[in-house]
Amino acid sequence: MPSKNRISYENKMLHYNADLELVDILCTSINLGELKVENESALFSHIDPTKHPVLSKRSVCQENRRMAAYHLRQTVFGSYIKDMYEEFSRFLRNTIAEAVANLKINPDRLVGEHKVNLSAKEILSLRTITAINEKVVDILFQTLEAEQSTIKLIKKTCDKLGLDISDDLINNALPYLELRHKLVHTDGKLDAEFKRKYPHIRCTNRDYVDLRYVMIREARNHVNNLVFAMDDEALTKGFVNPHVS
Template sequence: MADNEMINILLKNKELLAGDDAIFKGVTKEDSPVLSSYANTPHCRKITIYHLRKTLLVSFIKEQYEEVTEYLRYVLFHAAKNGAPTRRLIGENNKINLDANFILSAPNHDTLRKVVTERIFQQLENEKSTLDLIKKINNKLGLEIPENIIKEALPYLLIRHIFVHSDGKPDKEFKEKYPQFKLDEKKKINLLKLPINDIKDKVKKLIRMIDEKMLEKDFFPKNEIQN
């Protein structure tokens, strides 16, 4: 993650960035009214850069979750397109209503598949459980993803909800279940204590396993593997 590397460089060189009368060179009351009010001290520079790092990490966590969600949509569509059992895919409780005019005017089958799989995905997503979403797609497609791989990736997806809905403050259940997440003085998940590689690698391992299983079943074209 280049942004994180840049933050490390800023931290190492923070005193080279110090202004004569401001926290950083180039900071003025006119252009940077907030920064210009900060004390011109090494500690304040460090805290300011740390805050930037936290902001970037939260943004990364949210973006990663959105990318995984979009990837699961992609998985569902290609499975439907390439031979996933229809009854298993749709299920007994997934009733899909489509307008007759839309069906008759659809230019090709892929258009219909995309709409149907999107409706199925929305129904799964409405349960508001990341674990259930992954497990149900896993079960519907018969991918047989090892449960330990799902469980290892899960907390790094769940923390997105905590930052979006709880301002980074996990509840008691999350803290007990995932003690690897340390808290700061405000009882928020301390991202500065969380290696960025942990956030990326566990989720990437899950995606690669889904790729492999989709390939085994010929649900993915060989030239469309996710990186």
């Protein structure tokens, strides 16, 4: 039985997965010419110039339909990678928080080389040990994220919880988690270092990541495998509890 943290991750991703499937169906229909008007009077069937002024002004041809579908696919697929990273990060943070709440983690191991300083005023204003624990976890996780290294975020989370996760699981998920930073900061343009490290990530002739449905499914599978392994380890070690519906 998985933890509530994994269940929450999976439930959030289900909605994003449905978006992927819908876009794939829509783009396939467009590429097959199934949404065009028979007399070629408009770019798409059901187009309304008052509601769709941009598409209405485009020349009516199959190439423009394909271009619109391609841009839609890249936009939604890019959002999926970014959302997946956010949900993965939230899963890590929630796993640490539950381990702290369950008093199952060694304080020295949790804090490690990181410093968490709370003034007497802050401690008194928080009032309860639960609120103090939450504040400590927030500060600690923000410190981990501030290092701006996905591999450090994963490995230090594993170290703090004493989770034994194989390097293969981490390395398989890492390219897709790091791709989020490229999408956010460079609009998906890949530098030479990223292409050298991850040659299997396809890019266009202008060095922008070429997001395809096959690649997105690979990303989902590899990140899911990492989440599931971390959750299993945390459950085995008693840091988190099985979810009871």
